[in-house]
Amino acid sequence: MNIKVCRNYDEMSEKAARMICAVMTLKPDCTLGLATGSTPVGMYKRLIAMYESGELDFSRVRSYNLDEYYPIKPTDPQSYRYFMNVNLFDHVNIDRANTHVPNGEAADPDAECRAYDEEVSRAGIDIQVLGIGRNGHIGFNEPSDRLTAATHLTALSESTIEANSRFFASPEEVPHHALTMGLAPIMKSKRIIILVSGKDKHDALSALLSGVIDTSVPATVLNMHPDVTVICDEAAYNG
Numbered sequence: 001m002n003i004k005v006c007r008n009y010d011e012m013s014e015k016a017a018r019m020i021c022a023v024m025t026l027k028p029d030c031t032l033g034l035a036t037g038s039t040p041v042g043m044y045k046r047l048i049a050m051y052e053s054g055e056l057d058f059s060r061v062r063s064y065n066l067d068e069y070y071p072i073k074p075t076d077p078q079s080y081r082y083f084m085n086v087n088l089f090d091h092v093n094i095d096r097a098n099t100h101v102p103n104g105e106a107a108d109p110d111a112e113c114r115a116y117d118e119e120v121s122r123a124g125i126d127i128q129v130l131g132i133g134r135n136g137h138i139g140f141n142e143p144s145d146r147l148t149a150a151t152h153l154t155a156l157s158e159s160t161i162e163a164n165s166r167f168f169a170s171p172e173e174v175p176h177h178a179l180t181m182g183l184a185p186i187m188k189s190k191r192i193i194i195l196v197s198g199k200d201k202h203d204a205l206s207a208l209l210s211g212v213i214d215t216s217v218p219a220t221v222l223n224m225h226p227d228v229t230v231i232c233d234e235a236a237y238n239g
């Protein structure tokens with residue numbers, strides 16, 4: 001695992017954007033694995049700036065997002081589809097038909113998850129962006145005695161509901177379920193970058209860097225992937 005410790009959030013965001021930029025430059029028809037949450041917002045801002053300055057072209061890029069609340073409408077401002085539109089897709093020349101977020105209103109969530117897995121597998125993710133939960137989750141693969149390989153419908157943990165309630169008017173409004181890419185499709189990505197910012201992520205980051213694989217910190221499975229770069233800020237690294 002490569003580790004890049006950045007001075008602050010801005011430097012972390014710049015470094016992450018530069019890594020995506022390098023992949024897109026070498027392979028203009030690449031497939032990006034994308035994440036939501038507050039951590040990657042600065043990286044998306046930089047990617048938009050690179051597009052505006054003519055450095056990046058998204059016209060042949062495909063994307064697959066990690067997760068989506070369930071049930072939720074894609075037009076709901078709390079949905080991850082909405083988040084991606086507002087934070088990236090509305091501002092660059094990506095073909096919206098090439099962007100994929102699990103369907104939060106699928107009538108048959110299991111069938112949706114199976115189809116998503118198959119599509120991701122066919123596309124092959126060139127670079128997967130991850131955040132990490134304070135509880136060590138990646139996507140919505142929550143701490144548990146058992147981890148699930150396939151994309152699946154999952155119940156959100158209390159700690160995730162609490163952490164995400166900052167985006168909602170009240171904790172009661174946070175959906176209790178989500179569709180999440182499982183650990184297998186994440187681990188099949190050719191390259192992974194995981195962005196970690198802030199003191200409150202220190203414990204999760206320390207567990208990840210300890211090299212011990214522990215299902216109570218799902219991110220630790222990344223220790224088994226051959227090409228992971230942790231891009232963190234000093235606050236997360238030093239605690």
Ligand code: PGA
Nearest residue numbers: 037038039040131132133
């Ligand atoms: P955050 O979420 O970027 O909003 O902290 C990360 C995550 O829960 O994976």
